[in-house]
Amino acid sequence: MTLEPYLGRRQLNELYYITHIDNVSSILTRGILSHSRIVSEKVPFTPIYNAEIVSSRRNRKTPDGKSLWDYANLYFQPRNAMLYQVICTRDHEEIALIAADRNLTSRPNVFVSTGNAASLTSDIVKPSATIINRILKQVDKVYWTDPDGSKRKLMAECLVPDGVPPEHIQRIYVSTHQAMEKLRSEIDRSNLPITPEPDWFFQPFRKRDLTDYLSLVEGDMFFSRLQTLTVSVNCVGVMGKGLASRAKWQFPDVYVFYQDLCRKRKLSLGKPYIYKRETSFDLQLADDPNSLPNPNAETWFILFPTKHHWRDQADIRGIEEGLRWIVSGVREMGLKSLALPALGCGLGRLEWKDVGPLMCRYLSKLEFPVWIYLPAEKEIPVQFLTKEYLLHQ
Numbered sequence: 001m002t003l004e005p006y007l008g009r010r011q012l013n014e015l016y017y018i019t020h021i022d023n024v025s026s027i028l029t030r031g032i033l034s035h036s037r038i039v040s041e042k043v044p045f046t047p048i049y050n051a052e053i054v055s056s057r058r059n060r061k062t063p064d065g066k067s068l069w070d071y072a073n074l075y076f077q078p079r080n081a082m083l084y085q086v087i088c089t090r091d092h093e094e095i096a097l098i099a100a101d102r103n104l105t106s107r108p109n110v111f112v113s114t115g116n117a118a119s120l121t122s123d124i125v126k127p128s129a130t131i132i133n134r135i136l137k138q139v140d141k142v143y144w145t146d147p148d149g150s151k152r153k154l155m156a157e158c159l160v161p162d163g164v165p166p167e168h169i170q171r172i173y174v175s176t177h178q179a180m181e182k183l184r185s186e187i188d189r190s191n192l193p194i195t196p197e198p199d200w201f202f203q204p205f206r207k208r209d210l211t212d213y214l215s216l217v218e219g220d221m222f223f224s225r226l227q228t229l230t231v232s233v234n235c236v237g238v239m240g241k242g243l244a245s246r247a248k249w250q251f252p253d254v255y256v257f258y259q260d261l262c263r264k265r266k267l268s269l270g271k272p273y274i275y276k277r278e279t280s281f282d283l284q285l286a287d288d289p290n291s292l293p294n295p296n297a298e299t300w301f302i303l304f305p306t307k308h309h310w311r312d313q314a315d316i317r318g319i320e321e322g323l324r325w326i327v328s329g330v331r332e333m334g335l336k337s338l339a340l341p342a343l344g345c346g347l348g349r350l351e352w353k354d355v356g357p358l359m360c361r362y363l364s365k366l367e368f369p370v371w372i373y374l375p376a377e378k379e380i381p382v383q384f385l386t387k388e389y390l391l392h393q
Contacts, residue, residue, distance in 0.1 A: 012136060014099040015158050016078035018086060020046040021096045025187050032098060032164040035069040048086050050291050057118045062111050071159035074100055077139035079200050080154040081287040088282055088292050092201045097173040100164050109161045116155040145250050175201035210387050214363055214370050221373045226337040228300040234310040237262035242347050254301050270321025272304040274333055306344045314348025323362040330366060337369040345375040353384045360390040
């Protein structure tokens with residue numbers, strides 16, 4: 001049975017195994033082994049999961065009566081809550097994603113799970129065209145939340161009995177070029193592609209430091225792990241596109257707070273509002289939040305008006321007033337770190353060459369980490385990203 005009938009309009013290119021980078025050499029020699037084989041063959045390895053996570057998988061059975069420990073588990077989507085859990089507990093440069101042959105789903109006695117296999121709400125079944133297409137559809141997400149079960153569903157697994165032979169390993173992904181060079185020097189298979197994919201590991205694509213505290217960042221602001229995230233909004237209660245839409249979907253309580261401000265006409269240009277959520281973003285996103293040693297204590301939001309109506313162009317004077325509000329109220333608000341988009345750019349139709357120096361002039365006064373996320377809509381000329389341009393206008 002081949003994989004091709006499964007694919008439909010989405011494609012399964014690889015399956016992924018999460019491991020410590022120190023285990024890669026052994027995996028390339030022995031293959032990706034089931035936990036039972038690792039224990040019985042006394043294979044030395046560096047663990048990345050805590051004992052409770054490992055133990056919970058031992059008690060879950062597949063339809064043929066075997067324990068999950070008897071299978072090597074690979075994910076259809078590596079950028080999931082389990083990897084986030086690992087990244088929260090270890091340096092991201094210590095972690096590798098082993099990419100294996102997609103046709104492993106066609107091997108005898110393989111099962112797939114419709115979510116985290118350790119969860120009793122996930123089905124463990126034989127692969128079929130319908131099941132594979134369903135899994136590919138549900139894991140085709142960039143982010144997830146808990147109420148709709150997407151956190152569990154993104155961890156859908158391919159369960160291969162005993163293990164995956166080394167010849168089925170096709171590529172290795174790491175978070176940085178430094179990790180790539182380190183791994184390249186330690187493995188024998190020099191022809192095996194090793195690819196840095198920082199976004200897969202919830203890291204910025206790039207980060208330029210302008211001062212000891214102020215940085216320009218390319219990537220996903222919501223995975224910055226900074227205390228306070230800034231969302232550009234209008235003053236009429238519409239979160240229809242961009243970061244505002246993302247916040248509305250992923251943090252419904254933020255949307256309710258924002259709508260209440262607009263209903264009471266408390267939100268206006270030059271007067272952002274801070275919403276101090278009691279729930280940590282880490283606790284919302286990690287697979288087993290109770291086991292995190294040092295989760296972010298809180299995730300706050302600054303709702304920053306850049307225009308009155310959603311149809312309007314962003315108002316650069318209102319943005320400057322809002323920046324002044326942040327700088328003047330830092331001590332009173334208790335900010336410890338801050339992430340912001342390029343205010344008014346993108347949907348606001350302002351240009352970075354005008355907004356960038358304004359933001360940097362004010363935010364460089366803050367003495368804690370401040371990350372400005374550059375607009376992704378178009379490439380910014382290098383001359384508008386220099387310290388000289390942004391800080392000495």
